[in-house]
Amino acid sequence: MSDVSTGVAAKAATLVSFKNTSVTYPNGFTALTDVNLEFHEGEFIVVVGLSGAGKSTLIRTINRLVPPTGGDVNVLGTPIRNISDANLRKTRRRIGMIFQNYNLVRRSSVLANVLTGRLGDLPTWRALLGLYTKSDTDLAIKCLTRVGILDKAYNRADQLSGGQQQRVAIARALAQQPRILLADEPVASLDPPTAHQVMRDLKALSREEGLLTIVNLHFVDMAMEYADRVIGLHAGTVVYDGPGADMTEADFERIYQRKIRPDDMRGAAEH
Amino acid sequence: MSTHPALPKRPFPWMSVVGTAITAVILIWSVQGTKFNLWVLADGLPNVLRFFKGMLPPWPMDFVTGQLIPPMVETIRIALAASMLGAALALPVAFMASSTVAPNKWVYQITRNLLNLVRTIPDLVLAALLASAFGIGAFPGFLALLVFSFGVVAKLLADTVETIDRGPMDAIATTGATRILQARHGVFPQIAPEFIAYTLYAFEINVRAATVLGLVGAGGVGVLLKTQIAFLNYTNVGIITAVTFAVVMLIDTLSSTIRRRLV
Numbered sequence: 176m177s178d179v180s181t182g183v184a185a186k187a188a189t190l191v192s193f194k195n196t197s198v199t200y201p202n203g204f205t206a207l208t209d210v211n212l213e214f215h216e217g218e219f220i221v222v223v224g225l226s227g228a229g230k231s232t233l234i235r236t237i238n239r240l241v242p243p244t245g246g247d248v249n250v251l252g253t254p255i256r257n258i259s260d261a262n263l264r265k266t267r268r269r270i271g272m273i274f275q276n277y278n279l280v281r282r283s284s285v286l287a288n289v290l291t292g293r294l295g296d297l298p299t300w301r302a303l304l305g306l307y308t309k310s311d312t313d314l315a316i317k318c319l320t321r322v323g324i325l326d327k328a329y330n331r332a333d334q335l336s337g338g339q340q341q342r343v344a345i346a347r348a349l350a351q352q353p354r355i356l357l358a359d360e361p362v363a364s365l366d367p368p369t370a371h372q373v374m375r376d377l378k379a380l381s382r383e384e385g386l387l388t389i390v391n392l393h394f395v396d397m398a399m400e401y402a403d404r405v406i407g408l409h410a411g412t413v414v415y416d417g418p419g420a421d422m423t424e425a426d427f428e429r430i431y432q433r434k435i436r437p438d439d440m441r442g443a444a445e446h
Numbered sequence: 447m448s449t450h451p452a453l454p455k456r457p458f459p460w461m462s463v464v465g466t467a468i469t470a471v472i473l474i475w476s477v478q479g480t481k482f483n484l485w486v487l488a489d490g491l492p493n494v495l496r497f498f499k500g501m502l503p504p505w506p507m508d509f510v511t512g513q514l515i516p517p518m519v520e521t522i523r524i525a526l527a528a529s530m531l532g533a534a535l536a537l538p539v540a541f542m543a544s545s546t547v548a549p550n551k552w553v554y555q556i557t558r559n560l561l562n563l564v565r566t567i568p569d570l571v572l573a574a575l576l577a578s579a580f581g582i583g584a585f586p587g588f589l590a591l592l593v594f595s596f597g598v599v600a601k602l603l604a605d606t607v608e609t610i611d612r613g614p615m616d617a618i619a620t621t622g623a624t625r626i627l628q629a630r631h632g633v634f635p636q637i638a639p640e641f642i643a644y645t646l647y648a649f650e651i652n653v654r655a656a657t658v659l660g661l662v663g664a665g666g667v668g669v670l671l672k673t674q675i676a677f678l679n680y681t682n683v684g685i686i687t688a689v690t691f692a693v694v695m696l697i698d699t700l701s702s703t704i705r706r707r708l709v
C-alpha cells in the first residue's frame with residue numbers, strides 16, 4: 176500500500192458536515208443532540224458507543240434514512256434536511272451503505288445483487304426491465320473481483336457464507352461508484368477472523384478509492400485498530416473525536432460510563 | 447380409592463333443544479322450496495343412466511373430434527389468456543395493496559378496498575352481464591375470468607408481499623433507486639415463485655369456471671353442453687362431462703405439481 180498518511184486525508188475536501196444536528200424520532204425520543212462534525216474525503220471513521228447511544232441514527236442521517244429534525248447535515252454539497260425526493264435520490268447514488276445482515280436479495284444471483292447498485296444511474300425503462308449495459312456489467316465484475324468473489328458471480332446469494340455475503344454487499348455499494356461508504360455494524364454477525372478480513376477490505380478500499388468511510392462498531396479494540404479517527408457517542412452526543420491511539424481511559428469511561436471490560440474487545444486480528 | 451365428589455345437577459339443555467327445533471324447521475322449509483319429489487326423481491332415473499352410459503367408451507369419435515375438441519380447446523385458451531393477463535395486471539396492484547411497498551396509506555387503503563370489491567363479484571353473474579353487453583362468445587367469458595384472475599392473484603400476492611424481508615428493499619432504496627425500482631428488484635425476486643404459483647392456481651379455477659361459463663353464453667365447451675342438454679341428447683352430455691372431467695383433472699394435477707415445486 177502507499178505511504179499516504181492519515182494527516183493528509185484530514186485536509187482533504189469536506190464531504191459531510193453536521194451542523195447543530197438533532198434527531199427526534201416521531202415518538203418523541205431524541206436520539207441525537209446538537210451534533211457538530213466534519214468528515215472528509217478518504218477518512219476512515221469508526222463510531223463507537225453503547226447500544227442505544229445513537230450510532231445507527233448518526234449514520235442513517237447521512238443518507239437521510241432518518242431525517243434530521245434540528246440543524247442540518249450537508250452531504251456532498253447539499254443540505255439534506257429539506258431536500259426534494261429527486262435530489263435525495265441523486266445524492267444517495269454516491270453513498271453506498273452496508274448493513275449488519277447484508278440485505279441481499281437471497282434468491283437472486285450474486286451478480287444480480289451487485290448490479291442493483293447501478294439502478295440509480297440507469298434510465299428508468301432500462302432499470303425497470305433490468306437491462307443493464309455492458310459497462311454496468313463490466314463494473315459489477317470489477318467490483319466482485321475487488322472483493323475477491325468473482326467465482327461466485329452466478330451462485331444464489333443465500334448459498335454463500337456470511338463473510339462472502341457481506342463482500343457481495345460491499346461490491347454492490349462499490350458498483351454505485353460512491354464517494355461515501357456507510358457501514359452499520361458490518362461485522363457484528365461474523366466470526367473474528369472473517370470480521371477482521373472484512374474490516375481490512377473496507378480499510379483498503381477507503382485508501383485506494385479515496386472513499387470517506389464511516390463504520391459503526393461495537394468493539395473498541397477493532398475501532399482502535401482500523402480507524403483514522405474515532406467518534407465516541409454517548410446518549411446522542413459526541414463525547415470523543417480523535418485518533419484511536421489518543422484515547423485515554425477517561426475518554427473510554429465517558430463513552431461507556433464505566434471501566435473497560437474484556438467483553439468490549441473482540442480480540443486482536445489473527446493476521 | 448377415593449369417592450368422587452357428586453356431580454352438580456345437570457341443567458336442562460335449552461340451547462340444544464331450541465337449536466335442534468330451529469334447524470328442523472329451516473330444513474323442512476328449504477327442502478319444500480326445492481320441489482323435491484320422489485316420483486320426479488324416479489322418472490328421471492333412466493335419463494341419468496343413459497347419461498352415465500354415455501360416459502363409457504366406445505365414444506362416437508366424430509362427435510368428439512368434430513364437435514367437442516374445438517370448444518374444449520377454446521375453453522382452455524380462454525382460461526390461459528385470462529389467468530396470464532389477469533396476473534400481469536395484478537402484479538403492480540398487489541404492490542400498491544401491501545403496506546410494505548405502497549407509497550402511502552391512501553394508495554394502500556384504496557387499492558385494498560378495490561380488490562375486496564372485485565372479489566365479491568360472482569364470475570357467472572359477471573359473464574352473463576358481459577355476454578349481454580358484448581354479445582355471445584368467448585370474449586365476454588375471457589373478460590369475466592380476467593377480472594376474476596386479477597382479483598385472486600392480486601389479493602394473494604399482496605398478502606405475500608406483506609411478509610417479505612424488507613432489507614433488500616431498504617438496501618436498494620439507499621442506492622438512490624425509486625420505489626418502483628425497489629419493488630421491481632428488491633421485492634419481485636422474493637415473490638416470483640409465489641407469483642407463478644398463484645397464476646397457475648387462477649388457471650386451475652379458470653378451466654373449471656370456463657366450462658360452465660358457456661351456459662350463460664360466454665363461449666367454450668359450456669355452449670355445446672347447453673345445446674346437447676336442450677336436445678335431451680344424454681349420451682353426448684355424458685361424453686362432454688367425461689372429457690371435461692378428464693381435462694380438468696389433468697390440468698389440476700399438472701398445475702398443482704408445478705406449484706408444489708415452486709413454493
Ligand SMILES: Nc1ncnc2c1ncn2[C@@H]1O[C@H](COP(=O)(O)OP(=O)(O)O)[C@@H](O)[C@H]1O
Nearest residue numbers: 200202204206225226227228229230231232233
Ligand atoms: N425509529 C425509531 N423510533 C423511536 N426511537 C428510535 C428509533 N430508532 C432508534 N430509536 C432509539 O434511538 C436511540 C438510538 O438508537 P440507535 O441509533 O439505533 O443506537 P445504536 O445504533 O447506537 O445502538 C435508542 O434509544 C433507540 O431506542
Ligand SMILES: [Mg+2]
Nearest residue numbers: 230231232360
Ligand atoms: Mg445500531
